[in-house]
Amino acid sequence: MGDDRLVFGTRADLVVDLTLVTNVVAPVVALASLRFVRRRRYNAHRLFQITLLVVCVLAVVALEVRIRLAGGSGALVSRAPANWLGVARAVLAVHISVAVLTYLAWGWLAVVSSRRYMANLPGTFSSRHRRVGWLVFAGLCFNAISAMTMYFVTFAA
Structure with a gap:
């Protein structure tokens, strides 16, 4: 990961x-x-969710390629200061x-929901969709916090 200091002025690259x-x-x-769902604009909700999922997957793939090219997750964690290495390993794990569980659930929800999309909305699948959707949202929130923590420990500390 280069010392470009491009966006946030840290040791991370673009x-x-x-x-x-x-x-x-x-x-x-x-x-x-x-x-959009609360306003019964299901098409807009679907478009937002699919677009967001695709953007997030592309970002993760780009990061994964970047990490592999740099020598793997060990090389990533080794950028943390010595006194933060244990924290960095734990946070990364x-x-x-x-993240894996969140993206699997989100992908499953997107596929199953797309298959059922043309059926009556809200429909019988709605309660499961809502529960899994909130779990995915909780996972996204956790990932945001843990990504910021990992970023700080690895590139800013």
Whole structure:
């Protein structure tokens, strides 16, 4: 990860900075998309969610490629100051675990919801959609916080 100091003036490079921004903005956009549901504008909600999911997946793929090119997650964690290494490893493990579960649930919800989309709305799937959607939202919020923590520990501390 270069010392370009491009966006936030830290040791992170542009890919890392943009992925952080994506992670922090994702829960805000997801919450905003719920306003469309409350107004029964399901097409807008669907468009927001699919677009957000695609943008987030692309950001994660770009970050993952960047991390692999830099030598893997060990190389990422090694950028943290020595007294923060333990924290960095722990935060990274939890962050990745929650992120994977969140993205799997979100992807599943997007696929299943798209298949049922043309059926009557709200429909019988709505209560499950709502529950899983809130879990995904909670995961996005946690990911935003853990990504900021990881970013600080690894690139700013």
